[in-house]
Amino acid sequence: MAPGAAPATTVTTATTAPVQVRLDELSPTVVRPGQDLRVQVTVSATAGSGTGPLTARVLTGASAVTGREELASWLHDSSPRPLAGRVATTQQLPAGLPGGGSTTLSLTVPRSQLSRGAPFGAYPLAVEVRSAEGQAGIARTVVPWVGRAEEFEPLRLAWVAPLTLPADPELTAGTDQQVGAAWTRAVGPGGPLQHRLDAASGTPVTWLVDPAVVAPPTRAGGLVTASSPEPAPSLSTPATPSTPTSPTNPTTPALPTPGATSSRTGASSPATSAGSAATAPAAPATPGTAAPSTPSPAPPAASTPAALAGAARDAQQLAARLKALGDDQPLWGLPTHDPDTAALLDSGLDDRLREVLYPSGASPLDAPLGRSLPSSVAWPADGRWDTDRSTQWPLLTGHGAPTAALVSSATVASWRGTTPGAAQRSAGGLPLLAYDERLSAVTAGTRTASDAQLVQEFLGQSLTLLGELPGTRRTALVTIPRDTAMSGPALRRLWTASGTAPWLRQVATSSILGQSPDASGPATGSPHVGVSPLDAERISALEQDAATASGLAQVLPPEQVSAGSWTTGVRDLASARWRGQPGSWETLRHAVTGSLSGTAQGIQVRPSTINFLADTGTIQITVTNALPYAVHGVRLELVPGSPKLRVDRSPGPISVAAGSRTTTQVQVTALGAGTVPLEARLTTPDGTVLGVPTTVDMNVRPTSVWVFVLIAGIVGAILVLGLARSLRRSPTRAQRELGDTHAVADAVLGPHRSPKDLR
Structure with a gap:
């Protein structure tokens, strides 16, 4: 412990939190000898009745974290290992907080409390708020420390960031106003894609671009709607x-x-x-x-609505920005609409759907950029590259074998417990760009309560990574997830902090491809990726939708309805953007299927x-x-x-x-x-x-x-009549003239005749 340090204390986490503590800023983000540390937090009362007197205090760990798993546990576990450290500074809140109220505190940790004997390390830090009953709330973070002598080989850091569309069903399905507004939110000046480009100024970032970001719908009548088209009123x-x-018996049809x-x-x-x-x-x-019946004429094609025209202008501005990027920020192309090839490979698909998802020809980006983007680097959404994917991938996409694949380091075997480097090689010899799983997971922006905590976690993880092999030249790759929740300002804050960290050196991603890759084996780790909604049953349904859309395009007039909107809907449903978003996927699925079936019926x-x-x-x-x-x-x-x-x-x-x-x-x-x-x-x-x-x-x-039945009936009647006549034969003429022969004999011979008399 440094001279003048406060006595040691043990910090645990309360099971309930009457107040919420949010870390707003640590300045500086990396502490060096002779520097004080300013900690700014916001304390908010969660109870409606308010709180009593409160005390805020900053506690620092006595030793650096010894591994990346320990650091993650300290920051994110609900009950991490208790912090055995020191109370560096305190501040009183004698009046407490009213119900629902909040206040901002600025606490300064003097340099005397921060002196360390190690050359570098990531030290745990906690801001604890206590009441008379005990701990009322806590925020945990980490403070990187670097001594005067930099006794390490700097870690080279490369960045890959996506320019893909968000998981928003209204980009495809809805009214003109809804679709146009969704596109403006995504690609407009206030959208996340433009904010990422703003934040990356001066940082060597490789952009993975979905060409669909510059191809919004451009005319009315071509949008997928959740209901069938309105029927023409003239059809009864x-x-x-x-x-x-039969007019006399309407219920029984007559012959x-x-x-x-x-x-x-x-x-x-x-x-x-x-x-x-x-x-x-x-x-x-x-x-x-x-x-x-008098048919109603087909509705005339409407001009482009203002909302769609605005979205088209936003997409053109985005394309112009991409074209103006310098050599330090290269563009790598993804297949249009960024299909989830990994999920499609797992379940398989028919040729019709494959042609829809991986069409041949120019991409929508070629014309505005004036060139074709390199698209030979595969980015499987599940972060894996199994042995058979080198063969299956080009067969599915039809675009040739990839020259490299972007995979998670969690799927690559480690060497003696260290994190795998960025340059790897598959069992089949394909170069692999292995992005650091933990650093990339931080940039998802979903595990921390504030931008300041996110930046500190990233710096702490990278410094702990350096500590695995501090004297070895290593390169780490960070791939920001497709579904990152980081805002533009948060990215700017992160890129600024990583660019000034003394143990990090920013390099281009392409430099990794020039390194001699390490032969990698399979690992048992799991990448932090969402589950794809695409299973065998849903892919089969997409195949049917693709067939229906293709068929309708052959019978409907192109000037009245855009069958391409249904094809776009099918492509969007197969996109990797829906991982971890099953509800949004189902919303779009219902709209596309409803529109297709309503039209077909x-x-x-x-x-x-x-x-x-x-x-x-x-x-x-x-x-x-x-x-x-x-x-x-x-x-x-x-x-x-x-x-x-x-x-x-x-x-x-x-x-x-x-x-x-x-x-x-x-x-x-x-x-x-x-x-x-x-x-x-x-x-x-x-x-x-x-x-x-x-x-x-x-x-x-x-x-x-019925003719044969009639003839047979007549013949049968004749036969029956003949038989009846033969059985009931009438007397002959002689009998009718003579009368009864027995009576005549009695009269002539007498009643006592013998039989011989009759002979």
């Missing part, structure tokens, strides 16, 4: 799916007479006679023409009942379009539910005006009598099913059946 919907054909057509269903019963091949229905509607086959009295002929199927825009090239597929009916020829492509209906003719052949359910499916040219299949009930009565 039938009250019942079954169509009566139509030859040549009659069923009304309102758009289906006809062909007029045929026995032995005829087929006859056409009476006056069918021409395929592709609307029914007599706007084109349907009207349910009906058709009476078919022929061996072969045509029926009419009605297709309705409740959408406010026309559709073209729709295919109709009919699948009989029984072998009693055969569809001979499917109709050609169908076009339906906005808010209208049309009928199409289908050639069928009856193979038996009975009720046959006919499943009607509408598909796009590539086979994507639109909406839900509809059932058309067919009452099939082939001509040959």
